[in-house]
Amino acid sequence: MQLNEKKIEYIIHKYKDMFEILKEYDKTREWPIGRARLDITLSRRTIQKLKKLKERTGKPISQIIEEALK
DSSP states (O other): OOOOHHHHHHHHHHTHHHHHHHHHHHHHSSOSOSOOOOOOOOOHHHHHHHHHHHHHHOOOHHHHHHHHHO
16 A cells, blocks of 8 residues: 555644654653653642642542643
8 A cells, every 4th residue: 555645644644642752752762651650849838729629620639730731
């Protein structure tokens, strides 16, 4: 099966995220997907706000932070 230029461009555009993941893996030899634990220091006020958001939304704090960064 032979791919023409249009089909190649379509595939690259459609799967751009996957190509970026593979590019990152080629550089670091680590998969940039999945989850990792991180220890950070936050003010007590920020922690209280995150806990209130957690109670109100029912979402884990990590998910609240991830959504805020997107």
